[in-house]
Amino acid sequence: MSGIAVAGNAILDQYKLIDTYPAASSLVSVRSVARTPGGLMCNCAIDLARLDPSLRIPVVGVVGDDPDGDYLAGQLASYPGIDTSQLHRAGTTSFTDVMEDSTTKTRTFFQYRGANAELDVEHVDFDRLDANLLHAGYILLLDRLDDTDDVYGTRMARLLATARRHGLRTSVDVVSEQSDRFSRLVPPALRYTDYCVLNETEAARTTGITIQDAGTINRSALRRAAEALLGMGVSTWVVIHWPGGAVGLSRQGAWEERPSVRLRPDQIVTTTGAGDAFAAGVLYAAWSGAGLSDALELGTGAAACSLLAGSATDGVRSHHDVLAFYRDNPHHTL
Numbered sequence: 001m002s003g004i005a006v007a008g009n010a011i012l013d014q015y016k017l018i019d020t021y022p023a024a025s026s027l028v029s030v031r032s033v034a035r036t037p038g039g040l041m042c043n044c045a046i047d048l049a050r051l052d053p054s055l056r057i058p059v060v061g062v063v064g065d066d067p068d069g070d071y072l073a074g075q076l077a078s079y080p081g082i083d084t085s086q087l088h089r090a091g092t093t094s095f096t097d098v099m100e101d102s103t104t105k106t107r108t109f110f111q112y113r114g115a116n117a118e119l120d121v122e123h124v125d126f127d128r129l130d131a132n133l134l135h136a137g138y139i140l141l142l143d144r145l146d147d148t149d150d151v152y153g154t155r156m157a158r159l160l161a162t163a164r165r166h167g168l169r170t171s172v173d174v175v176s177e178q179s180d181r182f183s184r185l186v187p188p189a190l191r192y193t194d195y196c197v198l199n200e201t202e203a204a205r206t207t208g209i210t211i212q213d214a215g216t217i218n219r220s221a222l223r224r225a226a227e228a229l230l231g232m233g234v235s236t237w238v239v240i241h242w243p244g245g246a247v248g249l250s251r252q253g254a255w256e257e258r259p260s261v262r263l264r265p266d267q268i269v270t271t272t273g274a275g276d277a278f279a280a281g282v283l284y285a286a287w288s289g290a291g292l293s294d295a296l297e298l299g300t301g302a303a304a305c306s307l308l309a310g311s312a313t314d315g316v317r318s319h320h321d322v323l324a325f326y327r328d329n330p331h332h333t334l
Contacts, residue, residue: 003056003081004048004287005131005168007124007159009039009116009138010061010087012068012095013272013312021101021108031102036311037075038096039116040137040173043273043312047280047302049079050316055284058083058131060124062115064093069115083130088123091115098272107272117143121159126166133287134163135279137173139185146185153188160192169236169286171195173279174202182206191233195286197279197299200242203229212242219334222247223255237292239299241278244332246300248292258296259331261304273312278303284319294323301326 015034022028037046041061048057059082063069069089076082094114100107119142136159140146145156152158160170172193174186182205190196200222204211207228211221222240226249229238239248245259281299285291290298301322309315317325 002130002132003058004283005058005060005129005134006041006045006048007060007134007136008041008119008173009141010037010041010059010063010072010094011039011111011116012036012072012093013038013098014095015098015100017100017102019101020103021099021106034310035071036313037072038273038312039094040135040276042072042076043276044135044280044283045076045082046079046313047273047277047306047316048284049081050313051280051284051302051319051322053079053081053318055081056083056130057081058086058129060086060119060129062088062090062119062123064091064115065089066093068093068095085128086123086125090118111141113141113143116141120144121155121162124159124162126162126168129166129168131168133169133171133283134160135171135173135283136160136163138175139172139189140177140179140181141175146181149188152192154185156185157188157192160189164192169194171197171279171283171286173197173275174206176201176275183208187232190229193234194236195239195283196229196234196237197239197241197282198229199275200240203240206232211240217242217244223249226255237282237286237295239282239292239296241275241299241303245334246278246296248296250292254292256293256296257334258293258300259334260300261326262330262332263304263307268307269310269315270312271307274303274306276312277306277316280316281319281322297326298323304329
């Protein structure tokens with residue numbers, strides 16, 4: 001049985017603990033520095049490898065021909081199931097400086113596109129891709145794949161259409177940014193997408209439907225947004241998640257809701273990577289033939305587990321353990 005291919009952002013996350021976020025032109029001390037793989041391709045591939053060490057996970061991306069690229073390639077290759085034969089080397093590795101305020105625990109992100117900007121359709125050798133599902137992203141953070149395409153609308157849409165012609169099911173994810181680019185760049189890709197996994201902000205900005213008002217999720221708006229995303233072309237599942245839970249809508253009209261695990265604030269080490277862990281859980285369920293309800297539980301459980309560790313991926317457990325964690329712990333009220 002073929003595996004799950006992951007194509008997209010490979011980023012070196014550099015975590016820097018600071019006393020407090022400074023005002024313009026001010027100085028602040030950095031108390032500690034740590035680095036870890038980040039970005040959709042690294043996070044989802046490692047999460048999938050932790051969910052199922054026997055799973056075949058070909059990765060496609062571009063990292064720099066530099067020590068940071070060596071580090072990311074080595075971290076990926078340390079998992080036996082991850083195939084890095086289509087990890088290309090060129091330019092300078094993308095990085096994100098993550099500045100964490102030690103007082104408020106809030107994080108500010110400074111992102112350098114680097115080699116990720118060069119990733120394009122031609123980097124994927126579909127004839128050598130041992131997979132039957134391709135997860136790609138982040139839309140809005142891949143310069144070449146976000147470019148206009150005369151036939152498909154965007155290069156990302158072309159990539160997904162090409163994957164389908166080679167017999168692969170497809171999935172996409174989007175980066176959460178404050179911009180008006182969602183309605184232009186996301187819908188073309190959804191015409192060639194089987195599984196769409198977005199958070200509430202991304203779903204709202206893509207569809208134009210207000211989902212959250214004054215911090216409260218509007219449940220009927222969630223359904224309308226999911227229906228709108230299906231209307232844009234998603235063939236199988238639309239899944240929308242937020243800190244309190246997740247919902248899913250199938251092409252056949254099945255609607256599922258699951259609350260998130262209720263954790264104490266002191267249990268949460270970091271929220272970085274929780275969205276990728278959620279997506280990995282949903283994808284693994286889809287790949288293994290599980291239903292939408294199990295997919296929501298596996299995704300929500302994987303996200304909760306990721307919150308308990310200091311990096312984006314270290315908290316993710318085997319898929320059996322993730323489901324047990326979800327089912328054995330208290331939940332929020334939807």
